Amino acid sequence: MERYAPPKPLPFGVYAHNRGVVTPQYAVMPPEGILPSRLPGFERTTVFFLTSPEMGAHFAQAALEIEPGGGTTASRNDGLEHFFYLVSGAVTLGIDGTSHDLTPHGYAYVPTGHHYDIRAGGDGPCRLIWIKRPYSQIDLPIPAPLVDHRDNVERMRAHTQGRYWQYLLPVEDLAFDMHVNVLGFEPGTYFPCVETHIMEHGLYMLEGQMLYQLAGDWHEVKADDFIWMSHYCPQFCFCTGWGEAAYLLYKDVNRDISFPAPTGRR
Numbered sequence: 555m556e557r558y559a560p561p562k563p564l565p566f567g568v569y570a571h572n573r574g575v576v577t578p579q580y581a582v583m584p585p586e587g588i589l590p591s592r593l594p595g596f597e598r599t600t601v602f603f604l605t606s607p608e609m610g611a612h613f614a615q616a617a618l619e620i621e622p623g624g625g626t627t628a629s630r631n632d633g634l635e636h637f638f639y640l641v642s643g644a645v646t647l648g649i650d651g652t653s654h655d656l657t658p659h660g661y662a663y664v665p666t667g668h669h670y671d672i673r674a675g676g677d678g679p680c681r682l683i684w685i686k687r688p689y690s691q692i693d694l695p696i697p698a699p700l701v702d703h704r705d706n707v708e709r710m711r712a713h714t715q716g717r718y719w720q721y722l723l724p725v726e727d728l729a730f731d732m733h734v735n736v737l738g739f740e741p742g743t744y745f746p747c748v749e750t751h752i753m754e755h756g757l758y759m760l761e762g763q764m765l766y767q768l769a770g771d772w773h774e775v776k777a778d779d780f781i782w783m784s785h786y787c788p789q790f791c792f793c794t795g796w797g798e799a800a801y802l803l804y805k806d807v808n809r810d811i812s813f814p815a816p817t818g819r820r
């Protein structure tokens with residue numbers, strides 16, 4: 555993957571070839587433009603923030619690149635809910651002291667109030683997607699921790715010729731305030747409509763390439779790119795290239811509107 559590195563010598567055309575765009579309604583974030591962060595509580599771990607409230611999002615998403623033996627320095631519990639998806643490498647994820655070995659495309663949901671720790675195994679760096687947000691509690695029991703693998707999840711194909719959906723979290727359980735799905739596309743397939751919906755998205759390209767239309771603008775995206783889509787951002791896509799494309803999609807769901815405190819006239 556092309557990753558930010560101070561280029562020597564400076565190549566021509568950096569600006570012309572830039573694909574990164576941030577607007578109030580959406581962002582396209584190719585990996586080469588995202589500068590690394592480090593975080594207290596992590597060792598031998600580079601954090602690449604993909605979206606956060608600073609962008610306008612109501613959740614945060616990051617890619618962690620962890621060297622073998624690296625990870626968290628201690629067990630963490632920040633009160634947020636977390637979703638982890640391993641793109642490459644090997645990770646042992648602890649939830650409340652129980653260890654789970656993740657292989658590529660393994661994933662885990664850590665509900666609010668639970669402890670987690672991360673340790674990279676293997677002999678090369680691993681790439682772990684991390685989604686987190688404050689849990690929106692309702693009058694239902696908080697979901698339990700969940701660990702699984704994309705290969706175990708049914709590919710739903712109803713009414714979607716050439717495309718499939720994998721619901722990584724239990725979609726019937728309204729206690730969840732997020733869905734995380736994998737959507738797959740054969741070349742030439744596209745959505746049956748331009749979607750315009752209240753749900754917000756974080757999209758991480760897992761495989762292939764696509765033309766994505768966001769608020770009327772076309773963008774070409776490929777594996778390891780990230781897209782943030784705000785609430786109501788019009789969205790549409792075509793699968794391009796010669797192989798299937800697939801992405802990991804965060805979506806906020808199952809909650810009513812919350813109004814800001816009234817101001818002005820009474």
Ligand code: UGY
Nearest residue numbers: 737749753755789803805
């Ligand atoms: O379910 C969805 O909202 C999905 N079809 N949106 C998307 O992939 N941009």
Ligand code: MN
Nearest residue numbers: 749751755789
């Ligand atoms: Mn959508």
